Amino acid sequence: MALVENIQSNEARISEAMPGDYFALLKPRVMSLVVFTAFVGMMLAPGSINPLIALIAILAIAVGGGASGALNMWYDADIDAVMTRTKKRPIPAGRIAGGEALAFGLVLSVFSVLTLGTLTNWVAGGLLAFTIFFYAVIYTMWLKRSTPQNIVIGGAAGAFPPMIGWAAVTGGISLESVVLFLIIFLWTPPHFWALALFKLRDYDMAKVPMLPNVAGERHTKLQIVAYSLVLAVVAVSPWPLGLAGPVYGAVSILLGLNFLRHAIAVWRMPDGDATMVPAKKLFGFSLVYLASLFSVLLGEALVMKVLAG
Known part of the structure; x- marks a missing residue:
């Protein structure tokens, strides 16, 4: 209960979070899987892509994956506060206010989609936008709390990165x-x-x-x-x-x-x-x-x- 009250009290102030706390919002372990599988999809795709563009595309996909994590942590702060494996995350621990996490996730979402779409193609950009939406809204806000099949349907969000990497090179699926x-x-x-x-x-x-x-x-x-x-x-x-x-x-x-x-x-x-x-x-x-x-x-x-x- 004290953890939940701590979260609520932090909503009314600007936090003094360290850079590492914002990095934790990105769910770096999940983000590393997103980056790796997207890169594999890019390397397997037929055709070629400029190495610099490829690097920026991978970074954009990484940022998009991280944005999804931040939005997930914002919405799930109440759940995270009572689970042993998540109660030390930045929001339930009181190091970052929920509103800050929301703004952080939204800004990164827009930035990552616009970057990927502009530098590669809008099929890849659209897939990244849909992935962020699917994870943050369909899975986090709807499925996770409403059905035991949450992880089955919601798992699609984590499965899109290699498809995004492929589309960044080929422009299609x-x-x-x-x-x-x-x-x-x-x-x-x-x-x-x-x-x-x-x-x-x-x-x-x-x-x-x-x-x-x-x-x-x-x-x-x-x-x-x-x-x-x-x-x-x-x-x-x-x-x-x-x-x-x-x-x-x-x-x-x-x-x-x-x-x-x-x-x-x-x-x-x-x-x-x-x-x-x-x-x-x-x-x-x-x-x-x-x-x-x-x-x-x-x-x-x-x-x-x-x-x-």
Whole structure:
């Protein structure tokens, strides 16, 4: 309660936040994933782009991703204040006023979209604008508090960056960029539901209807296995589509089987398990999984560009 009162009292004054507090508003860990996957999409796209323009485009996408994070933290300050993993964020901790975070997020949103659209094309700029809107409004303001399917639908926001990177080069959307989108989209539910299993009490206290809180652990575990199976299949598809080579094909198969092994371990975990070790292992491996897939895609793309001269 004291944390919530602290947030409200800070609305009436100008905060004395440090630069690091504003950087924290950008959700740098999430932003790093946005930057990396957007860059991979850019490198995989056919055609070429001026290196300086590419750098500015990646920075614009990063700023847009960060703006989404700031708007999310502004709206979710009440939830963040009661959850152990988020209560030290700048707004609930009282280091930044909510109004400042809102203004910061809006300014960065406009700046990032205008920069990307002007320097590359308005397909990419429009996708970035839609991504920010989807995450801040559709997911944060609507889905997160209203449905246990919040992370399924809302996960689309985190899946757009490689498509934006692709569009920045090509000016359009293709089947290949949709596949990159689908890999992240399908990865998101098992990743976050694993987290929700061992942070169930936090979400319950915050009254966020995550799947384990609403449908129970058994149903959540079954959904994790189902999504993991579909993900393992879809993640191999860049190989037969010609977007990736046999190295990626072999790595994606091995990683997919390992992901599925972790998911099955979660499914076999007794309901109410106090340790939640399998869920924690799946959550940790899911980060390695996605980073590894996109790293191999990037490595193959760079090799092909070098060989092509």
